[in-house]
Amino acid sequence: MLLFTASRALRAALTILFVMTFAFVVLRLSGDPALLIMSVDAPPEAIKAFREAWGLERPIWEQYLSYIGHAFTGDFGKSMRDGRPAIDLVMERVPATLAITLPALALKVGLGIPAGVYAALHRNSFADRMTMAVSVAGFTMPSFVLALLLVLLFSVNLGWLPASGADSPTYAILPIITLGASGAAIMARFTRSAMLEVLGQPYIRAASAKGVEWRRVISHHALPNAAIPTVTIIGFMIGSLVAGAVVVESVFAWPGIGRLLVSAVANRDLAVVQAILMVIATWMVLANFTVDMAYGWLDPRVRGTAAAH
Amino acid sequence: MTAPLVEVTGLTVDFERDGRSSRAVDGVDLAIAPGEALGIVGESGSGKSVTWLAALGLLPARARVGGSVRIDKQQLIGAAPKVLEGVRGKRIAMIFQDPSSCLNPVHRIGWQLVEALKLHRGLDGAAAEAATLRLLDQVGIADARRRLGDFPHQLSGGLNQRVMIAMALAGEPDLLIADEPTTALDATIQAQILALLASIRRDTGMALVLISHDLGVVAENVNRVAVMYAGRLVEEAMGQDLFGAARHPYTQGLLAALPTLTGPRRRLAAIPGTVPEPGKAPPGCAFAPRCPLAEPRCQSEPPPVRHVGLMHRAACHLQIDVGVSAWNLPRAAE
Numbered sequence: 001m002l003l004f005t006a007s008r009a010l011r012a013a014l015t016i017l018f019v020m021t022f023a024f025v026v027l028r029l030s031g032d033p034a035l036l037i038m039s040v041d042a043p044p045e046a047i048k049a050f051r052e053a054w055g056l057e058r059p060i061w062e063q064y065l066s067y068i069g070h071a072f073t074g075d076f077g078k079s080m081r082d083g084r085p086a087i088d089l090v091m092e093r094v095p096a097t098l099a100i101t102l103p104a105l106a107l108k109v110g111l112g113i114p115a116g117v118y119a120a121l122h123r124n125s126f127a128d129r130m131t132m133a134v135s136v137a138g139f140t141m142p143s144f145v146l147a148l149l150l151v152l153l154f155s156v157n158l159g160w161l162p163a164s165g166a167d168s169p170t171y172a173i174l175p176i177i178t179l180g181a182s183g184a185a186i187m188a189r190f191t192r193s194a195m196l197e198v199l200g201q202p203y204i205r206a207a208s209a210k211g212v213e214w215r216r217v218i219s220h221h222a223l224p225n226a227a228i229p230t231v232t233i234i235g236f237m238i239g240s241l242v243a244g245a246v247v248v249e250s251v252f253a254w255p256g257i258g259r260l261l262v263s264a265v266a267n268r269d270l271a272v273v274q275a276i277l278m279v280i281a282t283w284m285v286l287a288n289f290t291v292d293m294a295y296g297w298l299d300p301r302v303r304g305t306a307a308a309h
Numbered sequence: 310m311t312a313p314l315v316e317v318t319g320l321t322v323d324f325e326r327d328g329r330s331s332r333a334v335d336g337v338d339l340a341i342a343p344g345e346a347l348g349i350v351g352e353s354g355s356g357k358s359v360t361w362l363a364a365l366g367l368l369p370a371r372a373r374v375g376g377s378v379r380i381d382k383q384q385l386i387g388a389a390p391k392v393l394e395g396v397r398g399k400r401i402a403m404i405f406q407d408p409s410s411c412l413n414p415v416h417r418i419g420w421q422l423v424e425a426l427k428l429h430r431g432l433d434g435a436a437a438e439a440a441t442l443r444l445l446d447q448v449g450i451a452d453a454r455r456r457l458g459d460f461p462h463q464l465s466g467g468l469n470q471r472v473m474i475a476m477a478l479a480g481e482p483d484l485l486i487a488d489e490p491t492t493a494l495d496a497t498i499q500a501q502i503l504a505l506l507a508s509i510r511r512d513t514g515m516a517l518v519l520i521s522h523d524l525g526v527v528a529e530n531v532n533r534v535a536v537m538y539a540g541r542l543v544e545e546a547m548g549q550d551l552f553g554a555a556r557h558p559y560t561q562g563l564l565a566a567l568p569t570l571t572g573p574r575r576r577l578a579a580i581p582g583t584v585p586e587p588g589k590a591p592p593g594c595a596f597a598p599r600c601p602l603a604e605p606r607c608q609s610e611p612p613p614v615r616h617v618g619l620m621h622r623a624a625c626h627l628q629i630d631v632g633v634s635a636w637n638l639p640r641a642a643e
């Protein structure tokens with residue numbers, strides 16, 4: 001088990017390193033930040049001075065080694081815009097993002113799982129068809145479309161909720177609903193099919209044949225098994241807690257990581273983009289790791305193989 | 310025959326799919342006496358399992374079940390869920406073909422056994438554990454205490470079937486339905502499981518319905534045999550009568566397909582053709598298209614089940630004499 005955890009940790013570290021390298025190389029190949037930040041008609045001396053100040057004139061491998069070396073000490077460079085440490089800029093946006101993505105996650109799980117279970121238990125009923133129709137609408141609609149529809153309804157027509165900004169908790173409501181709705185739809189579909197798959201298994205019939213009452217067959221025999229594939233989706237959603245709100249944050253002018261990413265990319269603020277990607281990658285890797293651990297806890301068959309590793 | 314423990318009368322099962330319905334069980338009559346062992350033989354799709362799943366209300370909602378199944382005086386067809394839950398496991402227990410997938414993969418063996426004991430005997434805690442160990446001992450599982458903490462995937466198929474049997478015994482049922490209990494197991498394990506079922510029956514006096522597609526499995530383990538074909542009962546007799554003096558061409562065909570250990574070597578005969586698909590059985594005798602003796606009325610009129618001897622029934626228009634095989638007679642059609 002210790003070996004298993006250690007190998008997972010090593011793989012996690014390699015994944016993060018790979019993301020950092022990739023981001024570094026691509027950002028440097030895709031244009032010169034000096035021209036953008038200084039503007040094209042800045043005097044050549046100024047541009048040269050800017051490049052020297054940020055080490056942009058050095059060979060790329062040298063820049064890379066220095067970046068990785070500093071990263072190990074927790075220094076991810078400074079923002080080219082305002083000179084503050086990039087990682088600080090990123091971390092101070094995290095709470096804002098989590099303030100909408102965490103409630104959205106609760107909405108996805110809290111609404112999606114019961115809806116999916118209900119639909120599976122009442123397969124082909126009117127309620128099942130309605131749930132699935134709503135869910136198709138929910139996850140085929142792009143989030144910016146849903147966001148605009150919600151704004152139209154609740155802000156423009158009804159005037160109940162603010163359309164953009166982040167001045168009070170009410171500003172979070174529409175972003176949360178936008179994020180939660182599509183996730184709940186995905187969750188409902190996935191839970192439904194996981195549940196249907198489990199309900200068709202011989203052990204469900206065997207449990208009934210044993211005399212177990214149907215409610216208990218569902219709660220003690222079906223749900224624990226259906227939870228296993230469902231955890232994959234939840235893990236994926238946890239993974240996107242940090243980075244999953246780029247579009248929604250932009251639409252609602254919500255000051256989270258997503259909006260920072262958009263502006264940093266537009267401004268070619270290399271250090272900030274790199275820091276954001278690093279944070280996202282780390283979070284994803286941690287989420288995956290947690291899911292793997294959860295599998296072991298939920299599914300004794302996986303536990304066996306994990307121990308054997 | 311003493312008063313039957315379980316009596317099946319005119320049982321029908323129709324499966325509805327896409328607005329069309331197909332008949333899987335077509336008017337089956339069967340009776341099982343207390344403590345008796347009845348074998349039910351038939352190819353897959355002959356309705357032998359569906360008959361018993363229907364009796365216990367274990368079929369999916371799209372199945373329409375008609376007729377009657379009584380245990381003592383209790384009607385099971387159309388009974389309330391509460392009634393059925395009281396019968397399942399407690400009066401009629403059932404074990405299935407693939408034991409490893411019939412045990413819940415996320416629960417320990419001990420947990421699953423205790424669940425049954427709690428349900429049927431109200432046992433809990435230490436009493437339940439003691440009873441669990443006794444059950445595992447009864448089904449011949451060595452090192453029972455350690456097995457309680459195992460998950461089904463850690464045990465072999467044979468062990469899992471023993472666990473299933475132990476679980477079925479938890480309710481001290483009057484009747485155990487064993488639906489192809491050895492089909493998924495190795496031949497040696499198969500013999501052990503069948504011997505175990507026989508010894509449990511001796512010890513507890515419970516009745517047994519052994520469902521199998523294998524005449525050999527059935528022959529050694531039951532008193533009476535019922536043969537099913539395409540959802541209907543075609544022949545029913547005491548074991549020795551069926552194997553010695555089968556009267557239905559289908560049963561005779563099945564027997565001719567079995568090799569014998571003694572006597573001269575002979576070619577094993579196969580029955581030509583295939584079983585009709587569910588819902589596509591001919592209007593008359595379902596076996597008529599494959600029967601060497603089929604006559605015009607066989608195609609149009611379903612044959613009634615008739616007594617052809619002492620406790621021997623067969624559903625055939627032609628009264629084939631004892632000792633005559635349909636497969637050796639000159640072809641009627643030719």
